[in-house]
Amino acid sequence: MEQILANGLYLGAQYAxxxxxxxxxxxxxxxxxxxxxxxxxxxxxxxxxxxxxxxxPFIVGLFAxxxxxxxxxxxxxxxxxxxxxxxxxxxESTMLLAAGIAFFLDAVILLLFxxxxxxxxxxxxxxxxxxxxxxxxxxxILIAVLAIALIVGFILFMQYSRTGRAMRALAQDRVAAQLMxxxxxxxxxxxxxxxxxxxxxxxxxxVTITGINLGMGGPTSVKxxxxxxxxxxxxxxxxxxxxFILGMxxxxxxxxxxxxxxxxxxxxxxxxxxxxxxxxxxxxxxxWG
Amino acid sequence: xxxxxxxxxxxLSLVLAVAASTAAWAENATLKIGFVGVxxxxxxxxxxxxxxxxxxxxxxxxxxxGVKIGDTTYNIEIVPFDDQKDPKRAIAxxxxxxxDGIHYVVGPNVDDGAAAVRPVAEQNGIMYFPYAFPKELYTxxxxxxxxxxxxxYQSGPAIYKYLMEEKGVKKVAFIAGNESDPLSQRDSxxxxxxxxxxxxxxxxxxxxxxxTDFTPVLLPVIQTAPDLLVLSGVSPANAPQLIRSARxxxxxxxxxxxxxxxxxxxxxxxxxxxxxxxSVGGASTPELASDAMKEFVTRYTAMFGEYNDxxxxxxxxxxxxxxxxxxxxxxxxxxxxxxxxxxxxSAPNPFMVGDAKLTYVGTTSFGQKRQVSVPLVVNEFKDGKxxxxxxxxxx
Numbered sequence: 001m002e003q004i005l006a007n008g009l010y011l012g013a014q015y016a017x018x019x020x021x022x023x024x025x026x027x028x029x030x031x032x033x034x035x036x037x038x039x040x041x042x043x044x045x046x047x048x049x050x051x052x053x054x055x056x057p058f059i060v061g062l063f064a065x066x067x068x069x070x071x072x073x074x075x076x077x078x079x080x081x082x083x084x085x086x087x088x089x090x091x092e093s094t095m096l097l098a099a100g101i102a103f104f105l106d107a108v109i110l111l112l113f114x115x116x117x118x119x120x121x122x123x124x125x126x127x128x129x130x131x132x133x134x135x136x137x138x139x140x141i142l143i144a145v146l147a148i149a150l151i152v153g154f155i156l157f158m159q160y161s162r163t164g165r166a167m168r169a170l171a172q173d174r175v176a177a178q179l180m181x182x183x184x185x186x187x188x189x190x191x192x193x194x195x196x197x198x199x200x201x202x203x204x205x206x207v208t209i210t211g212i213n214l215g216m217g218g219p220t221s222v223k224x225x226x227x228x229x230x231x232x233x234x235x236x237x238x239x240x241x242x243x244f245i246l247g248m249x250x251x252x253x254x255x256x257x258x259x260x261x262x263x264x265x266x267x268x269x270x271x272x273x274x275x276x277x278x279x280x281x282x283x284x285x286x287x288w289g
Numbered sequence: 290x291x292x293x294x295x296x297x298x299x300x301l302s303l304v305l306a307v308a309a310s311t312a313a314w315a316e317n318a319t320l321k322i323g324f325v326g327v328x329x330x331x332x333x334x335x336x337x338x339x340x341x342x343x344x345x346x347x348x349x350x351x352x353x354x355g356v357k358i359g360d361t362t363y364n365i366e367i368v369p370f371d372d373q374k375d376p377k378r379a380i381a382x383x384x385x386x387x388x389d390g391i392h393y394v395v396g397p398n399v400d401d402g403a404a405a406v407r408p409v410a411e412q413n414g415i416m417y418f419p420y421a422f423p424k425e426l427y428t429x430x431x432x433x434x435x436x437x438x439x440x441x442y443q444s445g446p447a448i449y450k451y452l453m454e455e456k457g458v459k460k461v462a463f464i465a466g467n468e469s470d471p472l473s474q475r476d477s478x479x480x481x482x483x484x485x486x487x488x489x490x491x492x493x494x495x496x497x498x499x500x501t502d503f504t505p506v507l508l509p510v511i512q513t514a515p516d517l518l519v520l521s522g523v524s525p526a527n528a529p530q531l532i533r534s535a536r537x538x539x540x541x542x543x544x545x546x547x548x549x550x551x552x553x554x555x556x557x558x559x560x561x562x563x564x565x566x567x568s569v570g571g572a573s574t575p576e577l578a579s580d581a582m583k584e585f586v587t588r589y590t591a592m593f594g595e596y597n598d599x600x601x602x603x604x605x606x607x608x609x610x611x612x613x614x615x616x617x618x619x620x621x622x623x624x625x626x627x628x629x630x631x632x633x634x635s636a637p638n639p640f641m642v643g644d645a646k647l648t649y650v651g652t653t654s655f656g657q658k659r660q661v662s663v664p665l666v667v668n669e670f671k672d673g674k675x676x677x678x679x680x681x682x683x684x
Binding site for chain 2: 209
C-alpha cells in the first residue's frame with residue numbers, strides 16, 4: 001500500500017506540473033493547446049542536448065529548457081495565436097492552429113533531434129528501500145520534490161506577483177481586465193510563455209527518469225487534457241488536483257488490476273465518462289465557464 | 290553591374306548543374322522500390338532505420354553506376370511512405386505503391402499493418418517484406434509476403450534454451466506492451482518457454498506504450514522472482530526504461546528480448562543497469578561484419594549523422610530484392626517470376642565474412658520459402674556496446 005501511495009504521489013507531481021501549463025494557457029486565452037505535449041518533448045530534448053551532448057550540468061540543461069520553451073511560447077502567441085484570435089471568433093480556428101503547431105513541432109523535433117529514444121545519466125544514484133515497503137530511486141524522489149517546489153513557486157507567483165495578479169484578472173474577465181488597464185496582449189504572451197516554459201521544465205526533469213522520444217508528445221497532451229477535465233478547465237487548483245488524482249488512479253490501477261491485463265486506463269476512461277456526465281465542469285470548474 | 294553579373298553567372302551555373310545531373314540520371318533507367326512503415330511516433334526508430342538503410346544502400350549502388358538487371362542498368366529510387374503504425378495508413382501506402390507501378394515493397398513494420406496490406410499487395414502484384422511475425426502472412430495460400438528478419442518464435446526458443454543450459458534459468462516472466470505485436474510475441478514466447486519445460490511465473494502484466502513510469506507496472510512481475518524477465522516485443526524507446534525500473538526495484542536476474550535494440554539508446558537510457566541485457570542483433574558484430582558491412586555503416590553515418598544498430602538487420606531486404614531480380618530479370622514487373630526464383634535462389638552475402646549466402650528460408654516455420662536468411666545473432670549488452678553471445682541459422 002505504501003508503495004502504491006509513493007508511486008501515485010510521484011506520478012501526480014509530474015502530471016500536475018504538465019497540466020498547470022495547459023490550464024494556464026486555456027484560462028488566459030481560451031485556447032486548447034494541442035501542442036503542449038510536443039513542447040514537453042522539445043524541453044526534454046533541449047536538456048538532453050545540453051547535458052548529454054554538451055556535457056554541461058543538469059541544472060544548466062533545465063534552465064536552457066525553460067528559456068528556450070518560454071521564448072518559443074512567446075513567439076507562438078505573438079505571431080500565430082494573437083492574429084488568429086483577432087481575426088476569427090470561432091474557437092475551432094485556434095484548435096486547428098494548435099493541432100498544426102503540434103504536427104510542425106513533431107517534424108522539427110525529428111529533424112533536430114532524430115528518431116531515437118534519448119536519455120541523460122541519473123542525477124542521483126541509489127535507491128531508497130524502506131523495509132521493502134517503499135522502494136523508490138533517489139532520483140525519482142528528487143524529481144518529485146523539484147516538481148512540487150515548482151508547483152508551489154508557480155502558485156506563489158500567480159498569487160503575489162503583479163504579473164500573476166494581472167494574469168488572474170485576465171483569466172477571470174478579459175474585458176473587465178482590459179478596462180482596468182491590464183495590457184491584454186502583453187499578459188497573454190507572458191502567460192503562453194509561462195505555460196510553454198512549464199511544459200519544457202517537466203520535459204527537462206523527466207528526461208533523467210523516463211528519457212524522451214519523438215512520439216511522447218501526443219500521449220502527453222492526452223493525459224494533460226484528462227487532468228484538466230478532472231480538475232476543471234482553466235482552474236489552477238483543479239489542474240493540480242487532476243494531476244494528483246490521475247497519478248493516484250494510475251498507481252492503484254496498475255497494482256490492483258495487473259492480473260487482469262492492461263485495463264487500468266480503460267477503467268480510468270470509464271470512470272471519467274461517468275464523472276463528466278454528472279459534473280461536466282470538473283471538480284473545481286464553474287458550470288458557466 | 291557586379292550584382293547582375295553575379296546573379297547571371299549563378300543562374301547559369303545552376304542550370305548547367307541541373308542539366309548535368311539530369312543527363313547522368315538519364316543514362317540509367319529507374320527501378321522504384323517502395324517502403325511502407327512507421328517513421329513517426331514512439332516506434333519511429335524501427336521504420337526510419339529501414340528507410341535509411343535502403344536509402345544508404347541505394348545511394349551507394351547508384352554511385353557505383355547503378356544495378357545491371359538483364360540488359361538494363363537501373364538507378365535505384367526508394368519511395369517511402371509513413372504509415373504511422375496505423376493499418377489504414379498502411380493500406381493507403383500500399384495502394385500508392387501500386388499506383389506508382391511498384392512491385393517490390395519493404396515493410397510494414399508491425400503485425401496489423403502487414404496483415405492489412407495483404408489484399409492490396411496480392412491484387413496488385415506486389416511482393417512485400419514485412420517485419421511482422423504472424424505465420425498466416427507467410428504460409429499458403431499467402432505467397433506475396435517475405436519475412437525480413439528472424440521471428441520471435443524462432444529466436445525465443447533458441448535464447449531460452451541457451452539460458453537454461455548456460456545460466457540455469459528455471460523460472461521466466463513475460464511483460465508486454467498492450468499492442469498486437471508485443472502481445473502476440475508474449476503469447477508465442479510463453480508457449481515456447483513452457484514447451485521447453487520452463488516455469489512461467491507471470492505472463493499477464495502489460496503496459497501502455499506511452500507509460501512514463503514503469504515502477505508500478507513491474508512491481509507485481511518482480512514479486513514473482515523470475516530468473517529471466519522477457520520484455521516481449523519491446524520497442525527501443527521502452528527497453529531502457531523497463532530495464533532501469535526492474536533493476537531499481539532490486540531485480541538481479543536476467544533480462545532479454547527478441548527484438549533488435551540500439552546500443553547507444555540503451556547506454557543513454559539505462560547506463561550500467563543495462564549490462565547483461567540480451568537481445569537479437571544483426572550481422573555487424575566485429576566477428577561477422579564484412580568490409581562491405583563496415584562501409585555501409587560508414588556511409589549510413591555520413592548520410593544521417595548517426596548509425597542505428599537495428600539497420601544490421603534492415604540492410605538485407607533491399608539486397609534480397611535486387612539480387613533476386615538480377616537472378617531473374619523477368620521478375621522486374623512480374624512477381625510470379627520472382628516467386629519461382631526464390632526456391633533456388635542463392636547469391637553471395639556481401640555483409641558477412643566467409644562464404645555466407647543470401648537464400649530464402651522458412652520451410653520449417655511456414656511450409657514454403659518466405660523468409661530472408663539472416664543470421665540469428667544473439668547479443669549481450671556490456672558497457673555501452675553489444676557482444677555476441679551466440680550465432681545460429683534459421684530455417
